[in-house]
Amino acid sequence: xxxxxxxxxxxxxxxxxxxxxxxxxxxxxxxxxxxxxxxxxxxxxxxxxxxxxxxxxxxxxxxxxxxxxxxxxxxxxxxxxxxxxxxxxxxxxxxxxxxxxxxxxxxxxxxxx
Numbered sequence: 001x002x003x004x005x006x007x008x009x010x011x012x013x014x015x016x017x018x019x020x021x022x023x024x025x026x027x028x029x030x031x032x033x034x035x036x037x038x039x040x041x042x043x044x045x046x047x048x049x050x051x052x053x054x055x056x057x058x059x060x061x062x063x064x065x066x067x068x069x070x071x072x073x074x075x076x077x078x079x080x081x082x083x084x085x086x087x088x089x090x091x092x093x094x095x096x097x098x099x100x101x102x103x104x105x106x107x108x109x110x111x112x113x
Contacts, residue, residue: 041058041059042058042059043056044059044064045057052070052071053068053069053070053071054068054069055067055068055077056069063079064081065078065079066079
């Protein structure tokens with residue numbers, strides 16, 4: 001039995017598994033449907049209109065900004081003061097379990113109607 005070849009094979013498979021885990025975390029952090037927040041910019045809502053086309057409602061400091069995104073870039077559609085519109089509490093932590101349960105419950109309500 002060639003132990004050198006077996007060790008190389010185990011090493012290759014281990015590196016492959018670590019690479020797949022890293023890729024999964026990278027995609028998850030990029031926000032595949034997950035709302036991200038920063039210190040000064042919060043994504044309130046995102047609506048996909050079609051391939052490479054979406055609307056994003058942002059809270060930037062004291063203003064709400066509606067941005068259109070397409071393959072050509074970003075376009076500011078409208079701005080409002082945050083006092084004019086009721087905004088959800090952005091201070092609470094968003095965890096994946098809560099987000100996923102909310103997503104499932106919204107889809108169930110749509111099917112019942």
